[in-house]
Amino acid sequence: QVQLVESGGGLVQRGGSLRLSCAASRSIFGIYAMGWYRQAPGKQRDMVALITNIGTTNYADSVKGRFTISRDNATNTVYLQMNSLKPEDTAVYYCNAHSRTWVENFWGQGTQVTVSS
Secondary structure, eight states, X not given: OOOEEEEOOEEEETTOOEEEEEEESSOOTTOSEEEXXXXXXXXXXXXXXXXXTTOOEEEOXXXXXXXXXXXXXXXXXXXXXXXXXXXXXXXXEEEEEEOTTSSSEEEOOOEEEEEEO
């Protein structure tokens, strides 16, 4: 089991920045991938950014060049640096950790990000 706790959400104006943090309750060194997903009202939950245990990253097209995911195995924390935020980035952002086959799959409680125009 892994408990994930997100923080760093809030209200920001268009063009602003936020950094989300996801603290894991145990070592993330052996976890295959960790990532950030988001869900806007009335929409499905979509992948925003992923990072594997060897540092490979993957981003949704809508955030490429603006968001950066990173992981610190020493502190068991994953970060999402979000720059040049747009109103369409408004959503609840969830941290996820999963094994390669998704047999192990853990979610945080989510943190709200609101971008005003």
